[in-house]
Amino acid sequence: MRSWRLIPLKNLLNIIVSCIRIKEFSRFVIKDLLGSVPSMMDGLKTTQRKVLFAAMEDLKEKKQVDEFAGDVVSKTVYRHGRSSMEGTIIGMAQTFVGSNNVNLLKPRGQFGSRYEGAKDHSRAHYLFVELNDITKFIFRDDDKDLLEYLEEDGMLVQPKWYLPVVPMSLVNGTAGIARGWASNIPNYHMNDVINALFKLLRGPTIAEDSNSISLKPGYRGFKGRVEKSTDNDHGINCTIYGCATEISDTVIEINEIPPGRTIVEYKTFLQSLLPDASNRSEYSKMKYPTIECFQELHEDANNLRFRVSLDKGNMMFARKRGLLEAFNLVSRMPVETLNLLDEMQQLRQFLNAEETLTAFYDMRLPYYAARKAKLLERMSNDMTRIDNTIMYLEALDKGEIKQINRKKLIAKFTEKGYKAIPNDGDSGFDHLINLSCDELDFECTQSRGGKGRPASTNGGNAED
Structure with missing residues (x-):
């Protein structure tokens, strides 16, 4: 016989409250x-x-x-x-x-x-x-x-x-933080994503292998370049480079900065390289050159242009280090946090963009067959509606059917071999019963729709 352990009422209330809190927190x-x-x-x-x-x-x-x-x-x-x-x-x-x-x-x-x-x-x-x-x-x-x-x-x-x-999770990228999870995916060019989908469509064997496609991040309007890392051991997915051109021995022009940085932020960085910058650290002096001055010559926000002047010694330092590295125009993008909700709204973690694309492909493809079936059904119903309407108007004109009550009309339609349309009212004949007076004018309908009887009514079908 089971022995029950008595729990003090105070402890029982604490347990109940704890369960309620856990349940509510889980919902949240x-x-x-x-x-x-x-x-x-x-x-x-x-x-x-x-x-x-x-x-x-x-x-x-x-x-x-x-x-x-x-x-x-x-x-x-x-x-x-x-x-x-x-x-x-x-x-x-x-x-x-x-x-x-x-x-x-x-x-x-x-x-x-x-x-x-x-x-x-x-x-x-x-x-x-x-x-x-x-x-x-x-x-x-x-x-x-x-x-x-x-x-x-x-x-x-x-x-x-x-x-x-x-x-679209790849095309526009994503950024989101939830309790215990995050999603951070860079943008990918629409054309690259479409080409990768076409590659998957060319053969069923390709769709099974996400290594057969390759995607690298890309941003609309970005004038620099993106290089995908071949080794993710250091947590780097790709490297993004801005644009800098050496105009003379003492002048550099900067025409692009990596996405994610603003013009105001980059201007602040250049100000920190000036000789009288109060926030210049020893580490910064070792990593970046000292500049004499800079000008902002932007045509607009999408066509930025910084002209930077520096002495020959600092120019040599910048050349040795590489102009892009020396002027902080290189951005190393960490490996994406590819956490997304799948079709069942369950959290799913992907290894890379290629795996995400392949999962989308596998999920999306069956819906095209479902779309085709729905469109064919809709077209078939439209043709049935036209056929029924013409038959009904001709029968009215010949006196074969008289406008009587709804129940008798439905029985007459069934008797005469009219096709019912699914979900068209209770009977499947609401498209006929609800015809307006103008639509019931046979001569008017004949003048407008005499040439509207589709060829498919003479033995064709929607799929043809």
């Missing part, structure tokens, strides 16, 4: 993870997906960012304040080097630049956005029927994830 961690780590499917975090959902549904023309943020909040039941939503919208529309390779929203106004990164954008009230033209080609309307839309407070909101034609 999961929600934080879902909101902070992007999905492998569409490269978006939850808030970004809400913005895209509202934009694709309602953003038909340019709209103020603060007004659009209000629309997103109300349409998607967003609970974290309009200010946070405005920041997300601004981030999705930024185009300066190091931000988005493909901005899903088209910016109208000052959305930030390389001068101060994302910090120098205007207030949301003075900014406008609209849906970028390319967005509809990446997130196809043909895939809408395949999406699983979420429900909040009785409303259908954004889908669990979208089905882009390319892995």
Whole structure:
């Protein structure tokens, strides 16, 4: 016989409270993870997906960012304040080097630049956005029927994830920190990603081996170069080089800095190399040359230009060390933290960009077959609708069918061999029962649609 151990009421309450705390904290961690780590499917975090959902549904023309943020909040039941939503919208529309390779929203106004990164954008009230033209080609309307839309407070909101034609987690990169996990992926050129997908499509054996493709980070508008590391033992994934040109024995012109650095930050660095710089350390003197002066000759934030003057001795030092190293124009990118949520919203860790691409390929390919099946079904239903309508109008004109009550009409349609359309009302014949008076005008319909009977009704099918 089992002996039960009595637990004091105070201890029991402590245990219950502890269990409740653990349960609530677990819920918080999961929600934080879902909101902070992007999905492998569409490269978006939850808030970004809400913005895209509202934009694709309602953003038909340019709209103020603060007004659009209000629309997103109300349409998607967003609970974290309009200010946070405005920041997300601004981030999705930024185009300066190091931000988005493909901005899903088209910016109208000052959305930030390389001068101060994302910090120098205007207030949301003075900014406008609209849906970028390319967005509809990446997130196809043909895939809408395949999406699983979420429900909040009785409303259908954004889908669990979208089905882009390319892995946007690589194209635009990701950056997110959650409790215990982080995701940090650099940008990759859209063309490189598309070419890698084509390579996978050429043969089933290739898709099984992520080593058969190779990707290196790339940033739209960046004039420097990116070299992928062949040895990750030191935790370096790739090295990014800016641009510097020797104009004369005492003048150097700098035309590009690595992405992630702002013009203001680099200007501060150059100021630290001046002879009278108060913050110049001995280590800095050993690593970098001393300059006499520098000029800012930028045409705009995307065409930066620093002209640096230094004496011949420091020029020789810079040459010996390498101009790019000597002027802090080399950025070594650590190995990516490739943590993403998979299609089941489970956290998944990838080794490299190639493995991420291959996983996306394996996940995305079956949905093309599902899309084709849905499109064929839709086309077949459209043709059935046209055939039924023409048969119905001809029968009305000949007096074979009279407009009687709904129940008798449905029975007549079935008797005459009309094809029911799935999900078209309870009977499958709502497309006929709900015809308007104008559509029931046979002569009008004949003049408009006499040549509209599709060739497929004479024995063809949707797949032909």
